[in-house]
Amino acid sequence: MNKFFFLPLLVLFLFSGCVNKKSYKSNTKVPKNVILLISDGTGLSQISAAYYYKNSEVNYSRFEHIGLITTHSSKEYIPDSAASGTAFSTGEKTYNGGIGILEDSTTVENIIEMASKKGVKAGIVATSSITHATPASFYAHVVDRDYEQKIALQLSNSEIDYFAGGGKKFFKNRLDNNNLYEVLKSNGFGIDTLGLTTFDVIKSHKKQGFLLSDDGMPKMIEGRGDFLSKATLLGIDFLHQNNTPFFLMSEGSQIDWAGHDNDTDYLISELIDFDETIGRVLDFAEQDGETLVIVTSDHETGGFTLAGENYTTKDGNIYSSYTTLDPKFSTGGHSATLIPVFAYGPGAELFFGIYDNTDIFHKIIKLTAWNKK
Template structure:
């Protein structure tokens, strides 16, 4: 074979390879993305699912794992507001900021970005629905403590489904606005008593507690799993796909309280929800599942009990947050993009890239 012909074959082969790779990458984009956030969940919290769980941990089902650096723009140790804003808007900002940059200017959220593409959106939390993490995905306020303003932002947002607590911020407000009626006026079916068992023909607003939802030890039951699956069923009706945020909010609260039992109960509830989501994604085939944390809380460690290396107990070093990196787990179309070590803002960048429909 002549040199020219060899070169032609090489070029042709390379062209086929590049075309195939591009096609493969295009085909590897998910239709749906579910982001599950364990607030305050570091590696030791995740490891507790191995030692305090009656069933195999669902974290063991992931093959792709990365590490996220969590510092905010002004502090080495982030809070949930700045951490969630990094996920939602892809920017580093100051602690306490909800959907705004350092200059307190609104930063476009992933919910706002993809809603313009007719992609459905939802959120399920065990805190109030106006708490820092969920708020960062639909609100723009200079402080996470501006709960009434954040609730009004939720009513005006493009969110199609939400479930959690926070009822007191929607009625009996200082401005006398009835935000429950405002939600109905915007086409929502509003439920304030029990979690519905059936998908609604309307958008759904489910607010079941005055503020945060009860602890697992206070008989919250399967709310997180059932609400998540209800959200998936509702949002799956949208032919363009969906984005769902699920937060196990109270892992963080157990860490702040230095209460191992509280923390582990919430973590195991989250583990069960992860399992249900992974089962759906496996059957669906078009869904990317991402599990991570905004930061670690409590300096939680799994230590031996009185020198006995066959007994594990939880210990803490602080009642606040820490600067440790947190794991990122991914499974589904596009999961390969989540390996490595990167800033928490990269999670937003990847999600936005995967939702690009061009």
């Protein structure tokens, strides 16, 4: 076991020595703002890959408060993004596929619905369609994650103030022939379908939405560029105008898709993009001083492992190299492994230890009291 465990820890230690760590010092332990960064389908091996394949500072090293979560759904050992997203957004377990509902299909209030009553602005960013399971868990209530047209309608009428992602087709080419762009506009949204703009262009809008591809956004290896970090930073600027408190969920959605595809290059490029976004968000949080940043994942995908390359000796025996990595997958689906949680900012120390994915919600609520009438 030592051979698999000790080396990554050693490298992690070496890398962390190069990073300028800033301990959080504040006289308040109550965060004004919360940013939840979700890397869909990311376990410890995916994160570890950043330490071997990223050519610059790994931003995960900037966290000092780290925990682990169990991720099972109400019925299954292995969760999907809907059940796990619902655990984060509501603190409740549901079945795989259920969004914003309990196991008996009863609607349950989510964190954005609670926070908006307290004047907290809310945003969501994803590299999938904005109606995909993880982002949908923060505004929708449906018995099946595949009802993306219904989810799009719920987004249009939700408390969300800012969103950016893909999914145009669920708003325009609909079975009910409704044009949801009109619904969004009537609810105060400025809508852009061509590309991200600047804060100056959107600041006068009551709400702002970016729908930038028909379904999911392009892959990093197909030229998505810095959409995730840019859309996240623009969301912070927009939501935090006039120092308004905000909640922002931003998701690196396609680490999961790469895991399903068992595609290492795809996975690592998406993971590095997510790590860059962590860096930009931590830069903001360090300056701001009132923002709690939580980085976690809904589940692991692919049974990914940083195995050594196999080689055959002259006598025909097969060994695994300890000097050359050849990452491998054990499944095309999700797995049940514990998932790391990283936290920074006021209240970050609450995220130490081993707990359940529903506790992410309960810890945020304990700190912010957004559920109090």
